[in-house]
Amino acid sequence: MRVLVTGAAGMIGRKLVARLVGDGTVAGRKITALDLHDVVAPSKPEAEFPCETFAGDLSDPEQIATLIGRSPDVVFHLAGIVSGEAEADFDRGYRVNLDGTRALFDAIRLSGICPRVVFSSSIAVFGGPFPDVIPDDFHTVPLSSYGTQKLMGEALLTDYSRRGFMDGVGIRLPTICVRPGKPNKAASSFFSGIIREPLDGKEALLPVPRSVVHTHASPRSAVNFLIHAAGLPSEAIGQRRCLNMPGVAVTVGEQIEALARVGGKDVAALVRDEPDEAVWALVKNWPTRFEAKRARDLGFEAETSFDEIVRIHIEEELGGKA
Amino acid sequence: MRVLVTGAAGMIGRKLVARLVGDGTVAGRKITALDLHDVVAPSKPEAEFPCETFAGDLSDPEQIATLIGRSPDVVFHLAGIVSGEAEADFDRGYRVNLDGTRALFDAIRLSGICPRVVFSSSIAVFGGPFPDVIPDDFHTVPLSSYGTQKLMGEALLTDYSRRGFMDGVGIRLPTICVRPGKPNKAASSFFSGIIREPLDGKEALLPVPRSVVHTHASPRSAVNFLIHAAGLPSEAIGQRRCLNMPGVAVTVGEQIEALARVGGKDVAALVRDEPDEAVWALVKNWPTRFEAKRARDLGFEAETSFDEIVRIHIEEELGGKA
Secondary structure (H helix, E strand, O other): OEEEEEOOOOHHHHHHHHHHHHHOEEOOEEOOEEEEEEOOOOOOOOOOOOEEEEEOOOOOHHHHHHHHHOOOOEEEEOOOOOHHHHHHOHHHHHHHHHHHHHHHHHHHHHHOOOOEEEEEEEHHHOOOOOOOEEOOOEOOOOOOHHHHHHHHHHHHHHHHHHOOOOEEEEEEEOEEOOOOOOOOOOOOHHHHHHHHHHHOOOOEEEOOOOOOEEEEEOHHHHHHHHHHHHHOOHHHHOOOOEEEOOOEEEEHHHHHHHHHHHHOHHHHOOEEEOOOHHHHHHHOOOOOEEOOHHHHHOOOOOOOOHHHHHHHHHHHHOOOOO | OEEEEEOOOOHHHHHHHHHHHHHOEEOOEEOOEEEEEEOOOOOOOOOOOOEEEEEOOOOOHHHHHHHHHOOOOEEEEOOOOOHHHHHHOHHHHHHHHHHHHHHHHHHHHHHOOOOEEEEEEEHHHOOOOOOOEEOOOEOOOOOOHHHHHHHHHHHHHHHHHHOOOOEEEEEEEOEEOOOOOOOOOOOOHHHHHHHHHHHOOOOEEEOOOOOOEEEEEOHHHHHHHHHHHHHOOHHHHOOOOEEEOOOEEEEHHHHHHHHHHHHOHHHHOOEEEOOOHHHHHHHOOOOOEEOOHHHHHOOOOOOOOHHHHHHHHHHHHOOOOO
């Protein structure tokens, strides 16, 4: 199996690559080669099979021709710019997230190789108002350019799969928590910040009420979703190739209670409520709970409690010590 | 009001133009100029205001720059190739239906004119399996390249409207019945054929069981939808800018009973059942009934019986004589 990962230098990309190198297999078969692409060259892992790294713009036809010319059997398409940037820079968002994805899919179509393509989509394809629990067949009306670009990528993936040009699966990721690294300006940043910062001995500001409900999955689960998607039989997926992933739906208050249980009360006390109307205005339009029945039936699994999500962060990012 | 119609030489386009010329107003204001575009030059109507016709490829940037440079206040975007052709010619389908639409929308965005854009979409954005009645918030997973291209056009229209580049409304048309003209190779052709051909004294073949349920609206209703959409206040539409249009949901048997009532039993006897497994295989995956609650609440109206649809065909195409 030759595997291609786009967006390989990103947070999920790096964790996926580490997992692929560790497993040595994907979709039940041995990995024989791994090609890693990103705007900046991804670091080259130590592996038992050849790894190549590539840097460049994914909407550049030559770059894509090179990658697809190597005939990957599995493509993890994670590349893209994030929602805040896609909203701030309209042209760049459409060029990278839509044109880049379309160029990649067209190169696959014209190559005739028909690989399994796992596309990391997002719950940003949904826009409110929402029912309490979002069913699998809820309509996709995004309220961001990022969500629009992901939706259009999904539509291409579904049509290109139906026509036999590729064997695609779209994975709509919930909010990934706990994100390692520094706080950023994304409105969703606090969902990770209120866990990560206190565990690092720092105060974290909470801009929304503790009653806010949101669905989370750990970075480890995100990687599990991608790996599981790579191995799903095409017939099991059927024509509806984009799936809402499961996650843990909790209130922010329950997140903090989990932090207290796992990390201690002193740690949880480092979360300070500081209401921010602007953040709250955005967050209250976000989806809360997903049914994710199809994904669960197809064997996708997330954490079953937020405690587990906190523990995974401690294991993966803090050497096991809270 | 300067009005632009793309696809103005098509069946709906011609009827829309006749209506605009007859009314002399749109969205409650006087029409001051009408620009008509299609691949072949639309015929130039006699009107009380200046009309210009344009012929060319809508994905040609110069063509679009000319049309949008004239600063239309209302754009009816009907241009596109039909589902059968989009399925048969993959490249042409994406070039005309997706790239053409995107080029038009981008020209509008860059011009800064922010017109009302009425986009003729289709129930082909939906793919089965379906519930008995399709709710307004049912997910859009097309089973054709045409439906995919319409869905992507809708996504652009929604995002471009949210960002203030245009003031768009997407109109998902049900099957238009009775289509004038000759039978064609579209799988849906018989829905019109079983009414039109017998009224013309000719036998019509029915390839599916009489129990098949389908939703119809007359060409006159389609024009009404477009005109009504042009005048809707933007606030009334909100963020969800694409609407399932209402229609008459009937069985094929009920269509034929209506034909007997309006045209006579001898006419209805010209329908001959000749099952065609290939057509049936397609048709049984098509949507049957739509809730269309939002559209009805917003004042969109279709016929209330299939008898009325038959009578409209007789009035408009047969000079009132069955």
